[in-house]
Amino acid sequence: MAKKTSLKDxxxxxxxxxxxxxxxxxxxxxxxxxxxxxQKIRAVAKALNYRPNQIxxxxxxNKTFTLGxxxxxxxxxxxxxxxxxxxxxxxxxxxxxxxxxxxxxxxKARKLIETLLNRQVDGLLIVPTEGMEKxxxxxxxxxxxxxxxxxxFPDLKTNYVALDNYGAIYKATQHLIDSGYRRIGMxxxxxxxxxxxxxxxGYLEALKANNITFSKSWLKEVRRATYKTDIEKAVRExxxxxxxxxxxxxxxxxxxxxxxxxxKELQKRVPDDVAIIxxxxxxxxxxxxxxxxxxxxxxxxxxxxATRILLESIPKNNAITQTNLDGELVIRAxxxxx
Amino acid sequence: MAKKTSLKDxxxxxxxxxxxxxxxxxxxxxxxxxxxxxQKIRAVAKALNYRPNQIxxxxxxNKTFTLGxxxxxxxxxxxxxxxxxxxxxxxxxxxxxxxxxxxxxxxKARKLIETLLNRQVDGLLIVPTEGMEKxxxxxxxxxxxxxxxxxxFPDLKTNYVALDNYGAIYKATQHLIDSGYRRIGMxxxxxxxxxxxxxxxGYLEALKANNITFSKSWLKEVRRATYKTDIEKAVRExxxxxxxxxxxxxxxxxxxxxxxxxxKELQKRVPDDVAIIxxxxxxxxxxxxxxxxxxxxxxxxxxxxATRILLESIPKNNAITQTNLDGELVIRAxxxxx
Numbered sequence: 001m002a003k004k005t006s007l008k009d010x011x012x013x014x015x016x017x018x019x020x021x022x023x024x025x026x027x028x029x030x031x032x033x034x035x036x037x038x039q040k041i042r043a044v045a046k047a048l049n050y051r052p053n054q055i056x057x058x059x060x061x062n063k064t065f066t067l068g069x070x071x072x073x074x075x076x077x078x079x080x081x082x083x084x085x086x087x088x089x090x091x092x093x094x095x096x097x098x099x100x101x102x103x104x105x106x107x108k109a110r111k112l113i114e115t116l117l118n119r120q121v122d123g124l125l126i127v128p129t130e131g132m133e134k135x136x137x138x139x140x141x142x143x144x145x146x147x148x149x150x151x152x153f154p155d156l157k158t159n160y161v162a163l164d165n166y167g168a169i170y171k172a173t174q175h176l177i178d179s180g181y182r183r184i185g186m187x188x189x190x191x192x193x194x195x196x197x198x199x200x201x202g203y204l205e206a207l208k209a210n211n212i213t214f215s216k217s218w219l220k221e222v223r224r225a226t227y228k229t230d231i232e233k234a235v236r237e238x239x240x241x242x243x244x245x246x247x248x249x250x251x252x253x254x255x256x257x258x259x260x261x262x263x264k265e266l267q268k269r270v271p272d273d274v275a276i277i278x279x280x281x282x283x284x285x286x287x288x289x290x291x292x293x294x295x296x297x298x299x300x301x302x303x304x305x306a307t308r309i310l311l312e313s314i315p316k317n318n319a320i321t322q323t324n325l326d327g328e329l330v331i332r333a334x335x336x337x338x
Numbered sequence: 339m340a341k342k343t344s345l346k347d348x349x350x351x352x353x354x355x356x357x358x359x360x361x362x363x364x365x366x367x368x369x370x371x372x373x374x375x376x377q378k379i380r381a382v383a384k385a386l387n388y389r390p391n392q393i394x395x396x397x398x399x400n401k402t403f404t405l406g407x408x409x410x411x412x413x414x415x416x417x418x419x420x421x422x423x424x425x426x427x428x429x430x431x432x433x434x435x436x437x438x439x440x441x442x443x444x445x446k447a448r449k450l451i452e453t454l455l456n457r458q459v460d461g462l463l464i465v466p467t468e469g470m471e472k473x474x475x476x477x478x479x480x481x482x483x484x485x486x487x488x489x490x491f492p493d494l495k496t497n498y499v500a501l502d503n504y505g506a507i508y509k510a511t512q513h514l515i516d517s518g519y520r521r522i523g524m525x526x527x528x529x530x531x532x533x534x535x536x537x538x539x540g541y542l543e544a545l546k547a548n549n550i551t552f553s554k555s556w557l558k559e560v561r562r563a564t565y566k567t568d569i570e571k572a573v574r575e576x577x578x579x580x581x582x583x584x585x586x587x588x589x590x591x592x593x594x595x596x597x598x599x600x601x602k603e604l605q606k607r608v609p610d611d612v613a614i615i616x617x618x619x620x621x622x623x624x625x626x627x628x629x630x631x632x633x634x635x636x637x638x639x640x641x642x643x644a645t646r647i648l649l650e651s652i653p654k655n656n657a658i659t660q661t662n663l664d665g666e667l668v669i670r671a672x673x674x675x676x
Contacts, residue, residue, distance in 0.1 A: 049480050051455060074425065074437075080418035087412065087439060096453050099412075099437050101425060115434050117389060142387050261624045284622030286599045 005048040013044045025050070067310065068116030068124045069099045070109055077282060078253065078297075079127070082149065085303030086125060093311055095122075104224060106131040117144065123310045125149055130193050145313040147306045151195040152322075159313065161306040161323045165195050168295045168327030169202030169251065172277045175293070176247045177210045179335050181275055183218070185238040185245035187231060187255050190221035199251045199279070218245060228258050235262040239274060247275035247335070253282045260288050276334040279327070291332035298325045343386040351382045363388070405648065406454035406462045407437045408447055415620060416591065416635075417465070420487065423641030424463060431649055433460075442562060444469040455482065461648045463487055468531050483651040485644045489533040490660075497651065499644040499661045503533050506633045506665030507540030510587055510615050513631070515548045517673050519585040519613055521556070523576040525569060525597055526589035528559035537589045537617070556583060566596050573600040577612060585613035585673070591620045598626050614672040617665070629670035636663045 007025070011018040016037060024033060024041045067090055071079035083099050090097050098116060102109035106129055113135070116124060123145035128136065133153050139146055140158060152160035176184050186203045189196050200219070207214050220238065222230035238245045248263075250256035256278035268274050270290040278285075280297040302325060309321045345363070349356040354375060362371060362379045405428055409417035421437055428435050436454060440447035444467055451473070454462065461483035466474065471491050477484055478496060490498035514522050524541045527534050538557070545552050558572035576583045586601075588594035594616035606612050608628040616623075618635040640663060647659045 073422070074412075075415075075419045075422040077413075077415065077418075080415075080421075081413045083418075083437075084411070084413040084439060096436070096438070098434070099421075100434070101422060257621060257625075264625060264627070282622070283595060284620070284625055287595075287602060287622055287625040289602070289627065 005045070005050040007050075009048060010041060010044050010050060013048070014040050016041070021045075064120050064122055065094055066096050066098055066121045067307070068113070068121040069097050070102055070112055070116075070124065070126045070128075071099065072102055072104050072127050072129060074099060074101045076254065078150075078280065078299075081299055082127075082303050085300050086307050089304045089307040090311075093307075095311070102127075102129050104129045106135065110135055113139070123147075123314050125306055125310055127151055128153070130191055143317065145310060145317045147310045147313070147321075149302060149306045151193055154194055157320055159309050159321050161302050161309065161321075161325070162195065163297060163302070163327055164324040165198040166202040166205075167324075168279060169199045169249070170206045171202075171327065171329055172249055172279065172295050173203050173206035174210075175329055175331070176249065176275060176277060176335060177206065177212070179275065181247040181335075182212050183215075183243065183246045184212075184249060185218045185220065185247065186249045186251065187220045187222065187234050187238075187259055188251035189227070189255070190223050196251065203249060222255070227254070231255060231258045232262045235259050236266070239263070239266060239268060245274065247271075247277070250276070250278040253278060253280035256280075256292070257282055257284055260285070260292075264288065270334050271336040275336060281330070290334045293332045293335040294330050295327040296330055297327065301325055343383070343388040345388075347386060348379060348382050348388060351386070352378050354379070359383075402458050402460055403432055404434050404436055404459045405645070406451070406459040407435050408440050408450055408454075408462065408464045408466075409437065410440055410442050410465050410467060412437060412439045414592065416488075416618065416637075419637055420465075420641050423638050424645050427642045427645040428649075431645075433649070440465075440467050442467045444473065448473055451477070461485075461652050463644055463648055465489060466491070468529060481655065483648060483655045485648045485651070485659075487640060487644045489531055492532055495658055497647050497659050499640050499647065499659075499663070500533065501635060501640070501665055502662040503536040504540040504543075505662075506617060507537045507587070507589065508544045509540075509665065509667055510617065510633050511541050511544035512548070513667055513669070514585045514587065514613060514615060514673060515544065515550070517613065519673075520550050521553075521581065521584045522550070522587060523556045523558065523583035523585065524587045524589065525558045525560065525572050525576075525593050527565070527593070528561050534589065541587060560593070565592070569593055569596045570600045573597050574604070577601070577604060577606060583612065585609075585615070588614070588616040591616065591618035594618075594630070595620060595622055598623070598630075602626065608672050609674045613674060619668075628672045631670045631673040632668050633665040634668055635665065639663055 007018045007021045011021045020033065021041050024038045025045060069083060069086055071083060073079055074083065087097050098121060100112045102112060109129055109132055113124065126146055126148050127150050128148055133156060136156055136158060148158055148160035150162055152158065152162055173184060188199055204214060220234035222234060238248060250259050263274065270276050277293045279295045281294045285292045305323060345356045345359045349359045358371065359379050362376045363383060407421060407424055409421060411417055412421065425435050436459060438450045440450060447467055447470055451462065464484055464486050465488050466486055471494055474494055474496060486496055486498035488500055490496065490500055511522060526537055542552060558576065560568035560572060576586060588597050608614055615631045617633045619632045623630045643661060
C-alpha cells in the first residue's frame with residue numbers, strides 16, 4: 001500500500017508545525033489561527049489525499065461505532081437476511097457491522113468473539129450455538145454489552161430477542177389438527193438448543209391437548225452434520241410403511257427445503273396424500289407444486305429490535321430485555337381447511 | 339460497558355511502574371525483569387480480565403489484519419455464499435473480514451468504502467456496481483490494494499477475478515442449439531455492467547455462428563428495481579403468442595428462481611414444451627418438476643483466488659492480476675439431448 005499521508009507530511013508541505021495542522025483538521029482553536037493558513041492546510045490535505053486515522057480517533061473517544069455480529073452460517077438464508085436487516089438498522093445510527101460465522105462450533109464462536117473484542121467493537125449481537133453458556137456468562141461478568149438473537153439459554157439472564165418457538169409450533173400443530181389431520185409427523189434437528197427443544201415441546205403439547213396419542217415413529221430428529229440425507233430418509237420413513245402420517249411439520253426452512261424434494265420424488269399429492277406446514281418460508285417453495293402453509297418468522301422485527309436494545313445498552317448496560325416474538329400463521333394450499 | 343482494565347490498573351495492583359507491566363505483557367526485555375514480578379503481573383492481568391488493545395497495537399504495526407468486502411446484497415445467495423468462502427480463506431491467514439452491502443448503489447458503495455478505509459482495513463474485495471469506475475480509479479491512484487470480484491470494467495486496469503461470461507453463455511446457447519432448439523429466448527438484466535452485457539453478446543454471437551436469425555422479441559431485459567414482476571411478464575411473453583420460443587436461457591440464478599414459477603403455473607412441460615438452461619444454480623431448483631441444466635459458477639475458486647491475490651498485493655501492490663474463470667456445463671433433464 002502507498003504510504004499514507006501523515007499530519008507531518010502536510011506540515012512540511014505548508015511549512016507549519018504538525019500541531020497546527022492537527023488543530024485545523026480537527027476543527028480546534030481555529031479562531032486563533034489565521035484563515036489563510038487554515039485554508040492552505042486544508043487544500044494541501046486534500047491534494048495529498050489525507051485520510052483521518054479512525055483508529056487513532058477511536059482511542060480518544062473510546063468508541064469505535066462498530067458492532068460485532070456472530071451468525072451460525074452466513075450462507076444460510078436466515079443468517080444472511082438477518083445480517084442485511086441489522087446492517088440497515090445499524091447504518092441509520094452510523095454503526096458499521098462486522099459479521100462472521102461460528103459454523104455451529106463453540107470454539108469457532110469463541111475465537112470470533114475474541115477477535116471482535118480485541119478490535120474493540122462497542123457491543124455484540126450473537127446467534128449462539130450449543131455449548132456457549134459458559135462463554136456468554138464470562139462475557140457478562142466482563143461487562144461486555146451483547147444481545148442474543150433467535151436462540152438463548154433459559155438459565156442465563158441475558159438480553160435476547162427470539163421467536164416464541166413453543167407458541168409458534170403449538171399454533172402450527174393445532175392448525176393441522178383443526179384441518180382434520182391426526183397422524184402428524186414432525187422433522188426437527190437433534191440438539192439440546194432450547195429454541196429447538198421448545199419446538200418439539202409445542203408439537204407434543206398440542207397433540208396431548210387434543211387427546212392424540214403420540215407415536216415415537218412420528219418424530220424425526222436429524223443430525224446437523226448429515227441433515228440432507230437424514231431429512232430424505234425421515235420423509236421416506238414417515239410416508240412409507242403401513243401407517244404413513246397424514247401431515248408433516250417441518251421445524252425450519254432448511255428442513256423443508258430438503259424435505260419437499262423427496263415428497264416431490266415420491267409423487268405425493270399435497271395435501272391429499274400428505275399435508276405440509278413449515279416454520280419460516282423461502283422463495284424456493286414457490287417452485288414446489290403446491291403453495292406451502294407456514295409460520296412467519298418475524299425477521300425484520302427480530303433484527304431491528306436486537307440492534308436497538310444493543311445500542312441502548314452500550315452507554316449504560318444496566319437493564320436486561322428479553323423478548324419473545326409471535327409467529328404468524330400463513331395458510332396456503334398445502335394444509336386443507338375443513 | 340464496564341471500564342476496561344488498563345496497564346495502569348495492573349501496575350497499581352502489583353505496585354510496579356506501568357512501563358514494567360507493558361514490557362512484561364508485550365514480552366519485551368523480560369530477561370532484565372525478575373521472574374517473580376513477571377509472574378505476578380501476568381496473574382493480576384488474568385484476574386482483572388486484561389484485554390490487549392488491538393487498536394493501539396495496530397497503530398504500531400500499521401496492519402490491522404482486516405479485509406473489507408463490499409458485496410451487492412448480502413441477502414442474495416450468490417453474495418452470502420461468496421462471503422462465506424472469503425471468510426474461510428481469510429481466516430486461514432488470520433484475517434478478519436468486514437462485510438457490507440452496496441445495494442447496487444454507487445453512492446452507498448462510496449460511503450461503505452470510506453468507512454472501511456477510515457477503519458484502516460489492509461485491503462478491499464469489491465463486487466462493484468454500475469457507475470463505480472471513477473471511484474475505483476481514485477482508489478488506485480491512492481494506492482489502496484483491492485481486487486474486484488465477479489464484475490469488472492474492461493477500461494480499468496485493476497486486479498479482478500470473474501467468470502468468462504461471454505464464454506459461459508456462448509456454451510449454454512450452443513448446447514441448446516446442439517440439442518435441436520432454434521427459437522431460443524434469453525432473460526437477462528437491463529444494465530450497462532460489462533459482466534451482463536458480455537452474457538448478451540455470448541448469446542447473440544452463438545446464434546449468429548449457427549446461422550439462426552435473431553428476433554428482437556426473444557431477448558428480455560428486466561429492470562433490477564422491478565425484476566420479480568418483469569420476469570413473470572417476460573416468461574409469459576416468450577411462451578405466449580403465435581411463435582413461442584422453444585427454449586429459455588436465464589442469465590442468473592435469481593432470474594431463474596423467479597422465472598421457473600410462471601413456467602410451473604402455465605403448466606408447461608420441460609423440456610417438451612420449453613427447454614430451460616440457467617447460469618448458476620440453487621438448491622431451490624430441486625423443488626421444480628424437472629432437474630435444470632446449468633452453467634456452474636466457480637464460486638469457491640473465485641472467492642479463494644481473489645482473497646489470495648489481495649493478500650499478496652497488500653505488502654507490495656505492484657502487479658495486476660486479471661483472471662477469467664471457465665463455467666462448466668452441467669446437463670440435466672431440462673434440455674433434451676438429440
